Amino acid sequence: MLYALMGLGLSLITGVLNIPNFAHGALFAIGAYFLVSVVGILGNFWLGLLVAPIGVALLGLAIEWVGIRRLYSAGHDYQLLFTFGLALILNELIIVIWGPVGISHLPPALLRGGVDLGFTFYPKYRLFVMLMAGLLVVATWLFLEKTRYGAIMRAGIENKEMVSLLGIDIHKLFTVAFALGAYLAGIAGALTAPIRGLSPGMGVDMLGIAFVVVALGGLGNLLGAIAAGLLIGIAQAVVAAYWTEASTAVIFAVMAVVLLVRPQGLFGIR
Amino acid sequence: MRAWLLLLAAICLLPFVVRHAIASEIWIFAIFGLGLNLLLGYTGLLSFGQATFFGSAAYVAGYLLKYFGVGIFTALAAGIGIGAVSALLVGYLCVQRSGLYFIMLTFALNQLFYFIAYQWTSVTGGEDGMPGIPRPALFGIDLRDPLRYYILVSALFLVALWLMKRIVESPLGKILQAIRENELRAEAVGYHVPRFKLLAFVIGGAFSGAAGVLYAMLFGIVPLEAIGFVFSGNVVFATLIGGSGSLYGPIIGSFVFIWLSESMSVVWARWPLLLGVAFVIVVLFFRGGVVEAWSRIWRFSKRTT
Numbered sequence: 001m002l003y004a005l006m007g008l009g010l011s012l013i014t015g016v017l018n019i020p021n022f023a024h025g026a027l028f029a030i031g032a033y034f035l036v037s038v039v040g041i042l043g044n045f046w047l048g049l050l051v052a053p054i055g056v057a058l059l060g061l062a063i064e065w066v067g068i069r070r071l072y073s074a075g076h077d078y079q080l081l082f083t084f085g086l087a088l089i090l091n092e093l094i095i096v097i098w099g100p101v102g103i104s105h106l107p108p109a110l111l112r113g114g115v116d117l118g119f120t121f122y123p124k125y126r127l128f129v130m131l132m133a134g135l136l137v138v139a140t141w142l143f144l145e146k147t148r149y150g151a152i153m154r155a156g157i158e159n160k161e162m163v164s165l166l167g168i169d170i171h172k173l174f175t176v177a178f179a180l181g182a183y184l185a186g187i188a189g190a191l192t193a194p195i196r197g198l199s200p201g202m203g204v205d206m207l208g209i210a211f212v213v214v215a216l217g218g219l220g221n222l223l224g225a226i227a228a229g230l231l232i233g234i235a236q237a238v239v240a241a242y243w244t245e246a247s248t249a250v251i252f253a254v255m256a257v258v259l260l261v262r263p264q265g266l267f268g269i270r
Numbered sequence: 271m272r273a274w275l276l277l278l279a280a281i282c283l284l285p286f287v288v289r290h291a292i293a294s295e296i297w298i299f300a301i302f303g304l305g306l307n308l309l310l311g312y313t314g315l316l317s318f319g320q321a322t323f324f325g326s327a328a329y330v331a332g333y334l335l336k337y338f339g340v341g342i343f344t345a346l347a348a349g350i351g352i353g354a355v356s357a358l359l360v361g362y363l364c365v366q367r368s369g370l371y372f373i374m375l376t377f378a379l380n381q382l383f384y385f386i387a388y389q390w391t392s393v394t395g396g397e398d399g400m401p402g403i404p405r406p407a408l409f410g411i412d413l414r415d416p417l418r419y420y421i422l423v424s425a426l427f428l429v430a431l432w433l434m435k436r437i438v439e440s441p442l443g444k445i446l447q448a449i450r451e452n453e454l455r456a457e458a459v460g461y462h463v464p465r466f467k468l469l470a471f472v473i474g475g476a477f478s479g480a481a482g483v484l485y486a487m488l489f490g491i492v493p494l495e496a497i498g499f500v501f502s503g504n505v506v507f508a509t510l511i512g513g514s515g516s517l518y519g520p521i522i523g524s525f526v527f528i529w530l531s532e533s534m535s536v537v538w539a540r541w542p543l544l545l546g547v548a549f550v551i552v553v554l555f556f557r558g559g560v561v562e563a564w565s566r567i568w569r570f571s572k573r574t575t
Contacts, residue, residue, distance in 0.1 A: 092540045
């Protein structure tokens, strides 16, 4: 489910803005670190979960305003270099601010311990994350499908010239899409923090996975991103149960095999 | 001709200016950049996974050197072969896509190789890297001396540059440039575009492989970073600041990049931060590389005086 969140956010950004966002993983990591800091200051996990992703969204807003805005006409090579440089900066800032050593973070007291599901024993917090991520995916989906602005955003993926010809401020649309994608990355990071702990490398690891999800789901295909995220998550969990070392490599292997059979991705049309 | 004389002068002067290891690294990185530039500059393919070929070749050649005691040319041949084969595999999956997809796929496959190297600790040493790679003698000449190794590296660099010049000026090079300019038209004229893209990929991979082997022998170790995506990003950066699409662009870029990173890494352990800032500044203000930046500064200084 977390992969679906990441993939959804990235698919939105790549689909609407048509840029390779190599900073997406860094935004994810920043979300996790923001959560830890906010919880440290306010002492309340729920407030942290509310505030941290908004912080990441604001950061995304700033990034779009200052940099990406100027690069829409620049070609993918420079956009890539910019977001890649940004990822380096954010990653190093994490090390400077929070230190190079990983941090572990406990879930809130309410969600510690596990639930007996009859056939298996499952940690409460993981159930909560699945629920939250599921709700967020559904909420994003409803926003895109049922609201007017969501419809404009989907139209922006299909045909940008047409949307701007219809008198809609396309640059505002880009900004909103980037902030929304950043928000989804941030909340995914915040939710991950109590499961896997935090380390400066977490962003890069997630970035690769997010790209795989988008490649499998089809660029700008939001439903595809959700499905691919679930598929990858399940594949990884199954392999991890039998052969732990290979659980990360298997994600990329799955992608390679799928692309051999279906070069346009699982749900891609183009 | 003038460019070659300039290069020869640079090769002769460089060891007096910087440490021999850094001088060697510059030419190795330039070979790496030449390989990428065939894709980025001449074919219009932005590959963000060149470290895949660089690292794979470095690991395989390092393994052969360490455990089988092979000679330099065997190691080089093995590395070039591995670079080409891995590029064939990656390229086969990637060339059917274009634009953002292509970039993301090269990156994701780079991550695949990275995680294999990361987990396969018995061979690659995982996070610690693969240390203890020897530098065998060549025709009885002991190459452990840094200056002698530098001479070998720069000679091989000149060979690589000559080869690349031949390639881009050959009919094949012209076809690749036609693909860069207009893919549909190249297809319409009768060229099988994916096959030529794949060929460019394999050649680029072979160059990356050669660079990887020289790198492993230079430092005596294959660090895990050699196959990581930051390495892929660095070579893209170097090629872009030098100016892609010109044969000598990646060479200038390699100079600037290695010099930049070496001087920054001495100043601060968190130098990738500065590197990231450099990326951002270049992209926002100096698009078009060193050559354009130079002409801008030139114009500016003329205006002020």
